[in-house]
Amino acid sequence: MDVFHDWALPEPNLYDDFDPPASRRPLRPSAIGSLLASPKSGTWLWNPHRPLRPPLTSSPRREEDQRGVGAAQGEVQRPQIETSEVGRERQREFASQAYECDNRGKLLDELFGHLWTMAPAIPWPKPESPRSQLMSCWVEDEQQGRKIPLEGHLTTENHKELLILVHGLGGSLDSPYLLRAAQCAHHVGLDSLRISLRGADRKGFDIYHAGLVDDLSAFLQAPELNRFERIYIVGYSLGGHMVLRWSLAPTNPRVAAVAAVGSPLDLTRGAAALDRRRIWGYRWYILHSLKEIYISWAKRHPVPTPASVIKRVSTIRQYDQLTVVPRFGFGSVDEYYQSQSVGRHLPSLQLPALYVGSRWDPIVPWNTIKTSVDAHSKNLTVQMLNTGGHVAFPSDINLGYGEAHGLEAQVIHWMRQQSDF
Secondary structure (H helix, E strand, C coil): CCCCCCCCCCCCCCCCCCCCCHHHCCCCHHHHHHHHECCCCCCECCCCCCCCCCCCCCCHHHHHHHHHCCCCCCCCCCCCCCCCHHHHHHHHHHHHHHHHCCCCCCHHHHHHHHHHHHHHHCCCCCCCCCCEEEEEEEEEECCCCEEEEEEEEEECCCCCEEEEEECCCCCCCCCHHHHHHHHHHHHCCCEEEEEECCCCCCCCCCCCCCCCCHHHHHHHCCHHHCCCCEEEEEEECHHHHHHHHHHCCCCCCCEEEEEEECCCCCHHHHHHHHCCHHHHHHHHHHHHHHHHHHHHHHHHCCCCCCHHHHCCCCCHHHHHHHHHHHHHCCCCHHHHHHHHCCHHHHHHCCCCEEEEEECCCCCCCHHHHHHHHHCCCCCEEEEEECCCCCCCCCCCCCCCCCCCCCHHHHHHHHHHHHCCC
């Protein structure tokens, strides 16, 4: 008999801080067509390389209304919740104003962000990986008193420089963005190592969390990497958060620079953004992968929460509360988010770091990381782009680093520049 049959899931925490009011939310299919086609010529407006429009600004009338309720010019303060019908109407008015002033800009630009994010999921042929060999190492887990095996794919071109690539939440070493980066490293004369965080290979050895840097440290200590004179690290999405966490106290002097692409910096706000109702499709996709990892682990080891319960989880916060918190000994999900978030520690980075993101990223919205990147850090360079989506950008994008265009080529050139100092 299943002793957990009365297990109750935590209440879903579906934050709507970043959602438009309901009156502005619907988008009919006919409206999508009118956005993509020119009303005069009928030609398609989809051009991923065009410069996107700047964010909306508030009108003089809205600013006058805002000053009338005590808000600073250009800002929106929402009144306290009112229960009367007049109060609710006023609340909806303020919500509408806040959405119009939101730095995500117009709906068309948001739509392009979704298109760029979803494009890698289209079943195109995956990028081919350069010739590589399987690399294994072990990480010591003091909490469980055992060693956990890790795997990666290391190219064998015998270069003196190495690029380490870290996947995002629910990803693996075969994620398309890692294969694309490994290809680029091969073309510019670097070896590459695509690592799989614990459990990401679906072999059931463990699970990972956003602040777990031990796996990266274990790979850096592997004897297979002793031949490299200089090492660079790039992390995508949650993997970039891990890389930045590691850079607060680097353990290998050969690492010259790091980069994070489309990474959350504040885990509380990041989880809230990912749990929005309007992006349930992305959340379902990520949770599906996380559940695969957890169920594989449950088949081999005792787990803190039954797999049957995890299958019913519907938000990232629920997943973290039932898996990461008990597995790694956090007191609560809020303690996990607050203690492991790298955002407030960015001024303490010990290595040159590059952050690349999109203002139209639907998974890691700009307003969830703005406070963190605005903090002064002499070692952090930030590139927020007006194109692209989540870890996906035009192939000819130019950040101003070197002649070769494309995200990976530009990032690699920047990291090589840092190693010259």
